Amino acid sequence: QVQLVESGGGWVQPGGSLRLSCAASEFTLEHATIGWFRQAPGMEREEVSCISSSSSDSSTYYPDSVEGRFTISRDNAKNTVYLQMNCLKPGDTAVYYCAAVETPDCGPEFQSWAQGTQVTVSS
DSSP, rough: OOOOOOOOOEEOOOTOOEEEEESSSSOOOGGGGEEEEEEEEOOOOOEEEEEEOOGGTTTTOOOOOTTTTEEEEEEGGGGGGEEESOOOOOOOOOOEEEEEEESSSOSSOOOOOOOOEEEEOOO
16 A cells, blocks of 8 residues: 655635645655545545546546635655645535545545545634
8 A cells, every 4th residue: 555644734714725735655656546535524525636647647637616726736756746725615624635546547446545634714
């Protein structure tokens, strides 16, 4: 399994921005598909973004709930995948997780998960 480490969560006011990072130390992330998920208390886990491997041109996916506000990207030199979150709403409050799978394209299954980071949006 790939060891993933997240950072960047915290508290922000509505309308604000945060950037989450997902890094790996012993695996080259550009060869994997990376997903970002979130789970709020009492809610099901929701996928909020996915980026396919570099071999699949790093195609991206966003559900309607975050389309236009969230952006997933890679920095291969830093072996890191980012989730830039803008125009945050209280409904975005959740624990956010990155996950990886050693397949070229986005799909329903992920093999490795980070520890999760709390994002709280409130005034």
